[in-house]
Amino acid sequence: MEQKKIGKFIAKRRKDLHFTQANLAKKLGITDRAVSKWENGKSIPDASLMLDLCQLLEINVNELLTGEQIVMKDYKKIAEQNLIELRNQKEKADRRLLTTVKILATLSCISAVVLILMGTLLTKISQFLGIMVVILGTILIFVTAIYAVMIEHDAGYYECPNCKMRYIPTRKAVLLASHYGTTRKMECPYCGKKGYHKKVFTK
Numbered sequence: 001m002e003q004k005k006i007g008k009f010i011a012k013r014r015k016d017l018h019f020t021q022a023n024l025a026k027k028l029g030i031t032d033r034a035v036s037k038w039e040n041g042k043s044i045p046d047a048s049l050m051l052d053l054c055q056l057l058e059i060n061v062n063e064l065l066t067g068e069q070i071v072m073k074d075y076k077k078i079a080e081q082n083l084i085e086l087r088n089q090k091e092k093a094d095r096r097l098l099t100t101v102k103i104l105a106t107l108s109c110i111s112a113v114v115l116i117l118m119g120t121l122l123t124k125i126s127q128f129l130g131i132m133v134v135i136l137g138t139i140l141i142f143v144t145a146i147y148a149v150m151i152e153h154d155a156g157y158y159e160c161p162n163c164k165m166r167y168i169p170t171r172k173a174v175l176l177a178s179h180y181g182t183t184r185k186m187e188c189p190y191c192g193k194k195g196y197h198k199k200v201f202t203k
Ligand SMILES: [Zn+2]
Pocket: 160, 161, 162, 163, 164, 165, 188, 189, 190, 191, 192, 193
């Protein structure tokens, strides 16, 4: 997917239909800065806006993603390529997100342990201050753990070892499951068996 080509195509269709950037932005409920960023190839339209944008520009989503009007004979092939590419981009973003969260969570846990140790030492000088620092460290651990689990839940899927189905569990199920790393003990919604479900990034 070429952002620059998509941007030029959006600009061309917009001008063909005699819209200004501001007109188009207003119809979509976004800023004209966002439209300008698309047209300059700095970003591509959010998936949630694509259908409305295509309707306004009188094109279809595959034409938008390809950056040109498609003749019918190439249509199916190009549609499939675009879907594969969208999926790959999502997968890459999910992997990146999870790695970032792992690093942040580790740093945060180290800080929390340092806080708790410091608090314990501090109680010798001021009990109140010491206890407050220990509480702060404990809260930090809990907040980090919950946040990390929520991100893990949102990125990708879990695979049942029994029936091999891939699914997105509820947040509560992920949060309460015992685990090692990102592999969690949960109940499969398809076959109903409990087991250790591995994190995967494709459906
Ligand atoms: Zn299953």
